Amino acid sequence: MTNGRIPERISRLDELATNLWWSWHDEARQLFRSLDYPLWRLSGHNPVKELREVSSDTLEKAASDLSFLNQYDSVMSAFDTDMTESDTWINRNCPEVLSGPAAYFSMEYAIHNSLPIYAGGLGILAGDICKEASQLGLPLVAVGFMYPEGYFHQHLCMNPNYCQEESYQQLTFAEAPIIRVSSPDGEPSVATVQLDDVTLSLGVWQVQVGRTDIYLLDTNLEENPPQYRELSARLYVADRELRLQQEILLGIGGVRVLRALDINPLVWHANEGHTAFMMLERVREEVAGGTPFTEALKRVQATTVFTTHTPVLAGHDVFSIPQIERYFVDYGKSLGISYETFLQFGYHESSGNQAFNMTALALRMAGQRCSVSRLHGKVTRKMWHGLWPEVSEEQVPIAHVTNGIHVPSWVAPELHYFFERHLGKDWVNRHDETQLWERLWDVPDEELWAARLQLKRKLVGSIRERMRRRWLEEDEVPWKQMMAMGALLDPETLTIAFVRRFTEYKRPTLIFRDIERLERIINNEFYPVQIIFAGKSHPADLPSKALLHQVYTMATTRQFRGRIVFVEDYDMHMARYLVQGVDVWLNTPRRLREACGTSGMKASLNGVIHLSVRDGWWHEGYNGANGWVIGDDYSPSSPEEEDRIDAEELYRLLEEKIVPLYYSRDRRGIPNDWISMVKEAISSVVPVYSASRMLKEYTKQMYRPAAQASRHQRLG
Numbered sequence: 001m002t003n004g005r006i007p008e009r010i011s012r013l014d015e016l017a018t019n020l021w022w023s024w025h026d027e028a029r030q031l032f033r034s035l036d037y038p039l040w041r042l043s044g045h046n047p048v049k050e051l052r053e054v055s056s057d058t059l060e061k062a063a064s065d066l067s068f069l070n071q072y073d074s075v076m077s078a079f080d081t082d083m084t085e086s087d088t089w090i091n092r093n094c095p096e097v098l099s100g101p102a103a104y105f106s107m108e109y110a111i112h113n114s115l116p117i118y119a120g121g122l123g124i125l126a127g128d129i130c131k132e133a134s135q136l137g138l139p140l141v142a143v144g145f146m147y148p149e150g151y152f153h154q155h156l157c158m159n160p161n162y163c164q165e166e167s168y169q170q171l172t173f174a175e176a177p178i179i180r181v182s183s184p185d186g187e188p189s190v191a192t193v194q195l196d197d198v199t200l201s202l203g204v205w206q207v208q209v210g211r212t213d214i215y216l217l218d219t220n221l222e223e224n225p226p227q228y229r230e231l232s233a234r235l236y237v238a239d240r241e242l243r244l245q246q247e248i249l250l251g252i253g254g255v256r257v258l259r260a261l262d263i264n265p266l267v268w269h270a271n272e273g274h275t276a277f278m279m280l281e282r283v284r285e286e287v288a289g290g291t292p293f294t295e296a297l298k299r300v301q302a303t304t305v306f307t308t309h310t311p312v313l314a315g316h317d318v319f320s321i322p323q324i325e326r327y328f329v330d331y332g333k334s335l336g337i338s339y340e341t342f343l344q345f346g347y348h349e350s351s352g353n354q355a356f357n358m359t360a361l362a363l364r365m366a367g368q369r370c371s372v373s374r375l376h377g378k379v380t381r382k383m384w385h386g387l388w389p390e391v392s393e394e395q396v397p398i399a400h401v402t403n404g405i406h407v408p409s410w411v412a413p414e415l416h417y418f419f420e421r422h423l424g425k426d427w428v429n430r431h432d433e434t435q436l437w438e439r440l441w442d443v444p445d446e447e448l449w450a451a452r453l454q455l456k457r458k459l460v461g462s463i464r465e466r467m468r469r470r471w472l473e474e475d476e477v478p479w480k481q482m483m484a485m486g487a488l489l490d491p492e493t494l495t496i497a498f499v500r501r502f503t504e505y506k507r508p509t510l511i512f513r514d515i516e517r518l519e520r521i522i523n524n525e526f527y528p529v530q531i532i533f534a535g536k537s538h539p540a541d542l543p544s545k546a547l548l549h550q551v552y553t554m555a556t557t558r559q560f561r562g563r564i565v566f567v568e569d570y571d572m573h574m575a576r577y578l579v580q581g582v583d584v585w586l587n588t589p590r591r592l593r594e595a596c597g598t599s600g601m602k603a604s605l606n607g608v609i610h611l612s613v614r615d616g617w618w619h620e621g622y623n624g625a626n627g628w629v630i631g632d633d634y635s636p637s638s639p640e641e642e643d644r645i646d647a648e649e650l651y652r653l654l655e656e657k658i659v660p661l662y663y664s665r666d667r668r669g670i671p672n673d674w675i676s677m678v679k680e681a682i683s684s685v686v687p688v689y690s691a692s693r694m695l696k697e698y699t700k701q702m703y704r705p706a707a708q709a710s711r712h713q714r715l716g
């Protein structure tokens with residue numbers, strides 16, 4: 001990786017660029033920004049690309065520029081401290097988990113936009129866990145896929161009828177923060193997996209995230225048959241056969257790759273059912289070593305953690321029996337059990353004997369089982385009660401750890417420095433202490449309001465910048481489309497965001513139920529409101545595409561006067577601007593359908609107030625003063641009734657509470673009561689809904705017992 005052109009004095013820039021640690025440390029970002037500002041922007045904030053393209057002249061100048069060198073030394077010293085610090089939370093509180101890494105398996109990881117191998121919330125959670133593990137000193141190795149085409153890019157077009165166009169971009173590996181890993185004998189193939197009648201070789205890429213390493217599998221090796229080289233090209237393909245093949249590679253191949261690299265995890269954590277074959281492979285290893293199946297299963301259970309994320313049965317990963325048969329008849333035998341017994345592990349009453357359910361497999365094979373919020377825990381125990389018919393529903397052995405966000409990644413830099421001034425230089429390391437946030441109440445309202453307005457201007461500026469580019473790139477962009485893209489956005493106006501994956505249960509069109517009433521709210525001459533939408537529909541999800549079409553049509557009508565906007569191609573980069581730059585974060589899922597949700601936590605962290613159905617994390621996070629709930633708890637008798645009641649409540653809240661609160665100002669133009677709610681939102685949400693609190697809970701409740709079992713097994 002070493003870039004020969006980099007002068008000795010600043011030679012570690014290379015090392016810094018390939019460790020995504022820089023992405024959540026603003027001083028490090030500033031360093032790359034000040035090296036070559038235009039290139040930093042053109043590279044899409046990608047230091048690997050920037051360093052490849054920066055001129056030798058610029059590098060030489062930087063190496064003799066005192067202010068750059070000061071910055072460089074300070075960043076490198078912070079980096080070294082973080083990479084080597086031994087006085088960590090884990091060391092002080094849970095040294096039992098230190099004698100081997102925890103292995104984390106996930107289909108997707110969202111670390112930074114320069115590595116686009118994620119689709120949404122599941123990947124964001126996985127990425128946030130990798131970052132937080134580095135901070136807490138938890139040894140973690142993660143396993144996933146290096147998708148060269150990742151997830152699709154969304155482009156909205158007026159013709160023929162406001163559809164979503166999808167395109168895939170090929171990642172240039174040399175410009176990505178990844179390092180090729182070879183087998184111990186220097187070969188690109190690190191491990192092999194049998195798929196039907198072919199033996200596939202797996203290549204591996206390493207991603208450094210602070211102290212956490214992520215190993216990404218790749219089938220694009222010369223020795224693999226052509227049709228299989230594309231197997232890991234894209235994330236969440238609709239084709240079930242391909243999905244099954246990917247999951248076999250991830251689960252079985254992932255374990256073999258770790259073994260080949262001589263990594264011996266103490267604890268194994270499966271993120272969602274996609275990764276469950278990892279458990280099977282470990283049972284197979286034990287059986288191959290002479291342990292009887294029942295004992296092998298017990299050993300694997302004791303050392304395995306599984307997190308389920310899906311509150312509806314239809315959403316779980318299921319394969320047909322003929323599909324499973326194609327790949328698992330022989331494999332089943334190598335487990336020392338009959339094929340029929342093997343199938344029983346994937347049995348669930350919801351699909352009878354016709355299907356193999358990955359969540360059922362994982363729940364049976366993992367000894368520590370977990371859901372992602374308190375309410376989701378209840379829903380999950382009810383849903384899987386059939387696996388434990390001998391106990392009551394409350395006693396179904398599935399616990400919960402509510403998700404949280406990696407605070408340094410999601411806080412706006414402006415607010416980061418604001419918190420440094422008002423809460424203390426070390427606020428980031430102390431952000432999960434509740435008392436720390438009490439100091440926020442001493443901050444003058446006008447200062448916080450000024451910071452909020454600055455973030456709104458930044459958001460509006462970045463949306464306009466996207467439009468400007470589009471205007472230049474395409475001739476004749478219709479004016480309607482320019483309005484829908486945000487031409488008339490105004491930073492002073494109360495701004496609501498509905499920004500999330502487009503799917504029916506999230507009800508993106510609920511707010512359009514009574515168009516005239518919405519029009520009166522939005523177009524109020526003195527107290528106007530604007531709404532920003534963003535989000536992708538899965539390419540195969542036609543009903544959700546119809547919803548997207550409906551919203552986009554609204555954004556292009558004259559009736560809303562440019563105050564309804566659709567920002568296309570929602571990704572991590574845009575997410576940062578949006579969760580930091582609007583006033584209200586709207587969430588309208590059908591009850592019990594949102595497992596947790598994390599975007600509202602990111603919003604609250606930045607002083608954006610949450611307005612949501614009381615579902616997922618908000619069921620436990622709402623305290624009566626830190627935001628609003630739509631419709632509160634009730635059991636709707638039909639979806640139609642739920643829509644009617646919730647839409648009515650949403651309009652009422654906007655008319656009676658939200659709009660008046662935002663526009664009620666003191667003589668200096670400061671909305672004091674609004675700012676009080678902002679302070680309540682920040683101080684009640686940040687200490688609790690952070691990845692720090694989440695990972696500490698995982699460690700104490702799940703990793704510690706699994707690590708103890710693992711050590712015991714090693715000794716025995």
Ligand SMILES: *Cc1c(COP(=O)(O)O)cnc(C)c1O
Pocket residue numbers: 119120121122124499500501570571572575576596597598599600602
């Ligand atoms: C946080 C985030 C999500 C998850 O948010 P939800 O609350 O589950 O909708 C999805 N996509 C991106 C890009 C995010 O940043």
